[in-house]
Amino acid sequence: MNAARWIRIALVLALAAAVAVAFYYRDRLSLETLDASIRQAGILGPLMFMGIYALATVLFLPGSVLTLAGGALFGPVAGTFYNLTGATLGATLAFLVARYLASDWVTRKTGGRLKQMIEGVEKEGWQFVAFTRLVPLFPFNLLNYALGLSRIKLLHYVIASYLFMLPGALAYTYLGYAGREAVAGGEGLIQKGLLALALLAVVAFLPRLIRRLRRPAPPSLSVTELKQRLDRSENILVLDVRSPEEYSGPLGHIRDAKLIPIAELGRRLEELRDGTDRTVAVICRTARRSAQALGLLQQAGFGNNLRLIRGGMTAWNKEGYPVEYGGFPEMASLSQSGNPS
Incomplete structure (x- = not known):
């Protein structure tokens, strides 16, 4: 067994251990904890938040909690940017980890229906990435690793992820912002609440619209x-x-x-x-x-x-x-x- 293979095995074990630890301590990922940590970081707070979001994505921690927290901590505009950037960084890291650790093995071992599925994903390329970002058919964290097993171009994956995660990021960021305002007793709560509900309705309707517009590729x-x-x-x-x-x-x-x-x-x-x-x-x-x-x-x-x-x-x-x-x-x-x- 060569050194490269030993390194890959060690990385897989380290990743599995990190995921297990993160899952065990997942309850500590709360708005209060994030708020205190980011305030202590000062001007580096946004960078710290995006790093936490990226790491959480790699370690299978729930991104929805962080997205809501981003809206509550940074507001609807900056919060959307930080959430989207952190999520894309994490998705890219997971993609690269899967590609480095397992893509060669999967290429050698896959056959039958799994091979056809991977070839279908590769054929659609960025369009498949865009569709899955708009229509969450699979869990976000798992999908990032799964797409890394294909031969989709990294640049296409990153751009499609960033652009087509925007609607969901905007809606949930604004929901977090509106929730924080409601707790704090800010002004215009009714308008902000209605806008948050409207954004969520648009995001909920997108899958149905995309399914109607997306035609299956001809044989x-x-x-x-x-x-x-x-x-x-x-x-x-x-x-x-x-x-x-x-x-x-x-x-x-x-x-x-x-x-x-x-x-x-x-x-x-x-x-x-x-x-x-x-x-x-x-x-x-x-x-x-x-x-x-x-x-x-x-x-x-x-x-x-x-x-x-x-x-x-x-x-x-x-x-x-x-x-x-x-x-x-x-x-x-x-x-x-x-x-x-």
Whole structure:
């Protein structure tokens, strides 16, 4: 066993011990304790608070308590900034810890459904991070470590986390501020209370709105996967939805690919119904027209046997896979239809 592996094991044990200690003393994390400590720190109080928030995130302590405390101690504006910065720092540290300690092991060991899940997360990248920050499907502290096991770019993770945690941070910070004002008997308590409730209502409504707006990615294949399936002579039809000129142009076309330009697809669907349970792989220059074609085919009842080829003929050529050039039997009649944009 090499030294690097021993170091990783020691770090895992140290982290586990720190989490256990933090959980045991979690009841001491109160507003009164934080207030006294930050006052003693003077001008370094905000930095101390953000450090505590970051450490608490790494050690699985509840962030909601600290977020409320940030609003009570620093007010709605500065409190939101300190809460958001501390939470993002902690989330980044947890992400890096997981990536350093376990990502290589997970890459070697994962398979089946877990592998598909990780690949799906990596495919969406920052969009998945944004979605999970707005819609808390998983516990925040656990999610930070889980995302570190993927190959999402660190910069994308940090930016998406900071921006899309803002609505929740603002709402709960203001709630902490309003609660402190209520206890202190400040002015405008009714207005502040109503505003806090309104912000919480917006945050509660966001998951429903995001679920409606977020459409599932269409089923797809990479050009490498397509090439492998063609080499195995699987029952797959490559449907090229470019114009005839593009089909025989510089990018060429895949051997035996069927050309039906996107403008012709609606009235030529019967050509694709051969009674067999085959996969239809839709390809164009990149992927824009392929996605439109996929939508038309799904509406026409072609079921689950549809795949969008990611990157299209551009990616196919980039990989150096074989192509054919030249005319097409229906070139003359198809050219009269015009070229799709």
